[in-house]
Amino acid sequence: MSIDPLLVKSSFAAVEPHGTEVTAYFYRHLFEHHPAVRGLFAEHMDDQQDRLFAALGALVTHLEDTDTLVGILQDLGRRHAAYGALPEHFPAVGGSLLATLAHFAGDAWTPETEASWTAVYGVVTDTMGGALADAVRSAARD
Structure with missing residues (x-):
């Protein structure tokens, strides 16, 4: 699965x-x-909702700026470790994210768009999950 930045950005513009x-x-x-x-x-959840929306916006904005995107996602992963998030939470979050995007994107949500967002979430999971796991291991050593 590959990421089509145009599909991700246009569907987010609809959302x-x-x-x-x-x-x-x-x-x-x-x-x-x-x-x-x-x-x-x-x-x-008001503050949390605002942070989620800002994170989604940053994800889409920096989709093609790998260095910035990786830094944002690693920081999010480390912060989520402090909140008690676990790698096994990522599939639940991803499923809800895709359902939400599909609900609000309307006609902009196509099978190709879903595949692109699924690939994006794979990058999120890998990058945030790696930073989260590193933070948990580091905290366990301390």
Whole structure:
């Protein structure tokens, strides 16, 4: 699977105007389908929703700037380790992300777009997951 930056950017352009509806839908979907992860989050989600939307925007903005993107994702991975996130949470998050994007992208969501976003999320998982695992190992040694 390869990433088509044009498909990712155009589908996100269709999603972006929905703003906080996107992140609210994402978290509802995540908690409904994976209730065990709810405990990792604060009771009030406004700040978390804003951070998620900003992270998605940064992901799309820096999609073709590998060095910047890797740095952002590694930082996110390290921070998520401190929140108690685990590598096994990534599939749940990815499933909810794809469901959310499909819901809000409308006609911009095609099988090719889904394949591209799936590939993007693979990069997210690999990069964030590696940094998360490194942070957990480092904390265990300390």
